[in-house]
Amino acid sequence: MSLFDESFSIKSLKKMLTKHDKPYLDVELSDKSGNVKAKIWNDALDKYEDSTEGDIVEVTATVENYNDNLQLRISSLKKTNEYNLSDYQAVSARDIESMVEQVNQAIESTKNKFLQKLLKNVFTKDFLKDFSESSASYRIHHAYKAGLIEHVTEMLVMADSILVRYPKMNSDLLRAGILLHDIGKIKEYQTNTSITISTQGKLLGHIFMGAEYVKAQAPKDMPELLLDEILHLVLSHHGQLEYGSPILPKTPEAITLAALDNSSAKINSSYMAIHETDSDDEFTVYYRHLGTELYRSPYMDSLTNEDVPF
Amino acid sequence: MSLFDESFSIKSLKKMLTKHDKPYLDVELSDKSGNVKAKIWNDALDKYEDSTEGDIVEVTATVENYNDNLQLRISSLKKTNEYNLSDYQAVSARDIESMVEQVNQAIESTKNKFLQKLLKNVFTKDFLKDFSESSASYRIHHAYKAGLIEHVTEMLVMADSILVRYPKMNSDLLRAGILLHDIGKIKEYQTNTSITISTQGKLLGHIFMGAEYVKAQAPKDMPELLLDEILHLVLSHHGQLEYGSPILPKTPEAITLAALDNSSAKINSSYMAIHETDSDDEFTVYYRHLGTELYRSPYMDSLTNEDVPF
Amino acid sequence: MSLFDESFSIKSLKKMLTKHDKPYLDVELSDKSGNVKAKIWNDALDKYEDSTEGDIVEVTATVENYNDNLQLRISSLKKTNEYNLSDYQAVSARDIESMVEQVNQAIESTKNKFLQKLLKNVFTKDFLKDFSESSASYRIHHAYKAGLIEHVTEMLVMADSILVRYPKMNSDLLRAGILLHDIGKIKEYQTNTSITISTQGKLLGHIFMGAEYVKAQAPKDMPELLLDEILHLVLSHHGQLEYGSPILPKTPEAITLAALDNSSAKINSSYMAIHETDSDDEFTVYYRHLGTELYRSPYMDSLTNEDVPF
Amino acid sequence: MSLFDESFSIKSLKKMLTKHDKPYLDVELSDKSGNVKAKIWNDALDKYEDSTEGDIVEVTATVENYNDNLQLRISSLKKTNEYNLSDYQAVSARDIESMVEQVNQAIESTKNKFLQKLLKNVFTKDFLKDFSESSASYRIHHAYKAGLIEHVTEMLVMADSILVRYPKMNSDLLRAGILLHDIGKIKEYQTNTSITISTQGKLLGHIFMGAEYVKAQAPKDMPELLLDEILHLVLSHHGQLEYGSPILPKTPEAITLAALDNSSAKINSSYMAIHETDSDDEFTVYYRHLGTELYRSPYMDSLTNEDVPF
């Protein structure tokens, strides 16, 4: 089995040495449908023409099977500049424009003037563009372009159903917390032809980066306690210390934010897992973050319209 | 400090012996505002006129303080039959009739005929009466009369916000799962003048009791796999083995049900904790099930109408 | 190295697509000595003649080594109907007839008439046949044909040694609990040419399936509390919530049942691990369920008769 | 309520200072039926006549109730030398002589000459006397005089039922392991008028003390590997690192020993918990080491003879 001049984006590319000092390249390629690992051995290294991560390349290779996963032994790899970016990256099935509109509406309807000012300071036009293109995670949930804004607007919809039942909850705080809780991910993940984690993201994490940015953008006259509450929402949103929140949620709004974040992530990740491979098997493989395999039930879809996103 | 002829319900009453064989009574009394422990020592035993758990009694006692909690030393305890039940039990602040109506509507709108028949078999008129009066837990969340139906209808509202965003989810399965997931609690908890756990509840737990009841009420011609899926929803709804689910959720609907159950319980429990004592302190005591104390923020309420339930 | 027309049973067979849409088959074959993975690549697919799981097939293949495990690249696979089933399945080394006799004797010697009636309702002739052929688990302990009845009769023998020392223990309850605790496994596992887990087993688990069946078979006039106690034994027999029991053992009989179940499983699994590979190494590989590797001591066997099962 | 000249043994006695430097005594008294805490305040100190731990004393006191436990305020405490030791210590209900006989028989029937010699070196006449009087734990299981030998002989009986079903298991190793596994407890616990833990026991633990003693008593010509295996049995018998075994069980005999130790302890502790208070309540208090409360079932006893020990 072999490939001839098929195109991929380069997700990662590392120069390696064998134990006996022969150079080779360890490469991960990706297209819209997923990732595949590849090797460029010594004798093919001259076919490697200075491509780097993020490049779109045309590959000629033979297909090998390691450990039930395919791997390519590349004989030729050529960078190309003629391509359609949308062929190489997964992207939200929802309309990005209308999700941006939802975000703007949530900001406009904020009654507390300090919170609204803070939100406007953060969500500038440029910021909102980055925000609307970022992934919400590396792999687990909403892990595609515009996944972050999909996740956030999903939580805004859920929040309405909570506020209907708990009308004494501070809706301004809850909605501002939802909008701001994951903004650190814009710097943590780089969502280009594939999703990667930045060095800064690995050293600092999105929770600190987000909270620090919120503090830096706060209006000078904002009451300190109000700012502390919104920072508390960002810092505690993972809900448990072992999930990376340095502080546990201590207000109804913080507990609600953590519950909605968890619900949105879990539900989305269940569909990502079920659709990850085009398999007809009843059960998926075991997923560690879910603690189980998932069931592809015949009752799974209540609709017949295949164009509807999950 | 002393009480003279104040009335309580008896939450529990145990005959005890001191180490040196003197009989005494260990009593827990409750009214709408909470519980208080009491002792009837040897010399007052003749004032004890065969009252039992659930009775409403008039008490004369002196107040003592043990370990920062008040305790009564009872000198007289008389059963009374002239009382208003609502003075002794906490009850949902929501209108029970309209919550019953929500449940009926959810049943009527079920499109799958087998699921609808199953729901109608379960939710008979008598069952629905018990269902609408039960508490949802012993202490943690929705722990008051009609707490169970409040919890379930709250989840139905949240479910709508999920279904809007995940239209391929099987709405019949999700809603039937919400209606059925906690029905075992009707037999697990006894919600009279106070909330107690039944012997059967302690030996079997509401998860088994509920799933077994669902299976017993299933229409004879219901497809076995469809029944298995609805049983899977009931069995897995605690989301983790260590929380008492014998099986982990393996479908998007089961993962969603567990997430909504957890969200509703956590949010409600945060308000119960904050309001448990009439204190003006900034922070509550430490709650083990939350892993922290809670903060009584000045920004906690966004409304001024004190009549709105939380 | 290659195989020519060697016969196996098909443990599983999945249609797969490569990332580039070429069909291939992922197969697991087994014989009495264990399992081996195999692939049927594109160019050999026409040699695949509609065999399915459970079939006995003759295979021609080349042997490859992936990750220290052998894997077959199949060039031909033919279904056969002429075979001896016992060549393909592992089976208990104990006499099945005499184990069935032990079960019947335990039922007959039950003094409590309700428990005895319940046991007779469950252990009908047909049921006992299935019961005597089932495996006790997928892989860990007593994982072979008639493993379940071997496990249960082993626990009956151990129970006698407990009852000798704790004569106040309710022997009827303990023995009935032993007989019934794992009956859900008959539907959870399918023990044919190889051991598989049913869809129902994955969605509901043997603990619920067993307890529900016990309740359904209970005599109508059985005292409710006695039935609850026997259900409690079935539900709590894994001993810990994180092992899938929805309720913790709360009676001496339930605590004893969980201890005997654990002891029998652990001891048997130690021998299965030690004998799993025909190796002369001092230590086995690391077993996650034991948390360690095992030692093949020269003092391991105190007998020289190799015909005695472990 | 008050006591006049009732006698107890002193379980512990500590000289304390109040925050403002007044001396007082913190005392724990015990008799056969249990323990009670007491205080000797400043004004009664002159009534304290140099009694120490282990003394039998006559006490005059008033009874107070702290935190649902009784506590004595002692006004007079006098040492007495006229008493019957058996009134002050709980003791096994089994015949000690016949249990000693069981131990001797197990030693005599050991076929391996090195193991038998080792056992004889350890179980000298003096050692066997201490062994037959020691408790098996401070509080949890077999926590009474002769509890250790009761626990060990109980495991010997259970071992027979395992060896019947696993005849290849090395019976000499298993039985020697059972006899030796807890011998460190003789120095860890002091079982006099009450059970206490020695300083050495707290610093070293019975697992090290026992294994070290076994090594010191080994015959000089014993094969090193055989000694290592018996040491391995002692060191690994708690079955898990977090229970204080420095090494996990790695042989079938070690896994069996840990399972029997756990079974015997759990079963005995269930009866100790149920009988700890003379209560008619359906459920006991919550026990942390069991993770639950226990149920006092009406089906608990299958015998009517109240003289039979549990």
Next chain:
Amino acid sequence: MSLFDESFSIKSLKKMLTKHDKPYLDVELSDKSGNVKAKIWNDALDKYEDSTEGDIVEVTATVENYNDNLQLRISSLKKTNEYNLSDYQAVSARDIESMVEQVNQAIESTKNKFLQKLLKNVFTKDFLKDFSESSASYRIHHAYKAGLIEHVTEMLVMADSILVRYPKMNSDLLRAGILLHDIGKIKEYQTNTSITISTQGKLLGHIFMGAEYVKAQAPKDMPELLLDEILHLVLSHHGQLEYGSPILPKTPEAITLAALDNSSAKINSSYMAIHETDSDDEFTVYYRHLGTELYRSPYMDSLTNEDVPF
């Protein structure tokens, strides 16, 4: 037993209502030797003259014993302004001046100009004053005035011993990390007449507060990666997610910082626990953060000079 006009500082003071709406005060008093709880009941409330937390008061009270702890029933409480602060607060036994000098020396000897500038921006004269007076924790370790600087300079001394053995380690990064890692505690704890935790400290935690302050004080031209490394040191210094670090240490310097922080805290906490009560008992009470009781060994002190601090 009673107190007459003894003086304390008020650690906390809460207005409470009994279940039956009588007001009372829950008070915690402290002096140099520790804390004591107290109640002011209804009939003594008029003796309460608007004192608040931090005040020094003269108290007349009777002493009661609840649960082995003393508690005061206050009959009179008067604020006083004539007192010596050092009588009410515990303080480091080391010379504060020379510890400040150590800090300054560490800053001066920093070779990297960006790190030195950052340190000078942070450690202004005013900041250094607060820094040198703060406690290092609420209760566990170095929990006294100047405990924070004692902890930090202790770590600087230990760092030298690491750098001697690992000369390739970046000493500037390590020392700067030590100086900065706990600066958030200045705002988290308030070290006046007693140690309290601020509202901001409970909502944000010292790890975020410290890291955010470091980022805000960074020189504008500092390389971003160098700043990220120093922020990484602050964020990861608790060493584990469940201890509240949002990120795990990923550099040798970060791993070293977490190890030194843990070592200094553990060693100091062992002495605090041993000296907490003036008891001659061999063993202290059980400490949850150490997982054990501690031993007051006769070999504990190798010096005879009682003036040397631990």
Next chain:
Amino acid sequence: MSLFDESFSIKSLKKMLTKHDKPYLDVELSDKSGNVKAKIWNDALDKYEDSTEGDIVEVTATVENYNDNLQLRISSLKKTNEYNLSDYQAVSARDIESMVEQVNQAIESTKNKFLQKLLKNVFTKDFLKDFSESSASYRIHHAYKAGLIEHVTEMLVMADSILVRYPKMNSDLLRAGILLHDIGKIKEYQTNTSITISTQGKLLGHIFMGAEYVKAQAPKDMPELLLDEILHLVLSHHGQLEYGSPILPKTPEAITLAALDNSSAKINSSYMAIHETDSDDEFTVYYRHLGTELYRSPYMDSLTNEDVPF
């Protein structure tokens, strides 16, 4: 890619059977730079000339890549006796003589005569030779020849910095504990051409073996309590039960010893991980014992002298 007559030491060599009874050899080879796995298949077995573990062999092989690791398919393997041992084993970069001197000095400076005698009994000339050549672990930290003495002398240096700040700590106990805590490793690990774990090491563990040896070497007239304290130091030095210490540290010296052991191991392991592969990648692979990947910072080295060991 292929190797021709390159030399390695044999780390392990196992005779295996394929599922179809063909013999083959599973081999692990090592040289100073690390390990590589290899297979000798059926057709090359005659080239295998009775080499065993520890032999130095010359190998001809083709290089294959399994799962991102290289593996050799050996066509010829010949034992050789002409080699330089230092080419095959990793060794500490520190001067062994001077580390031995440090150990001797610590022994000589011990003031307590019993402890000094004990140390001299243990550290005989022969023992010290073994001690100075042993590795401190199998893989994690100081995992090379003379790694144990490097680890111990590193801890002695750190101890000085603790003793400066905690002058009341018993320096004799702490230093003796450091010298003795890991002596069981001399028998647990075999540090020849590669590091292996002995059968005794796997069955007993170095903690028991070390403590037992200390007890056996104690002077006859040593006070029992002093010996118990030094044994407590050895037994508790892993600091937590789940790390294999049968007892938790209960003295300041034991808590300090555990903290220093952990610090030295963690710091050294961070450098071992970073240098394990000759990669220029920013981040290493994920290390389970550290819970994370590590960062190869450009600020990692503050020195330019490449000859300085880490």
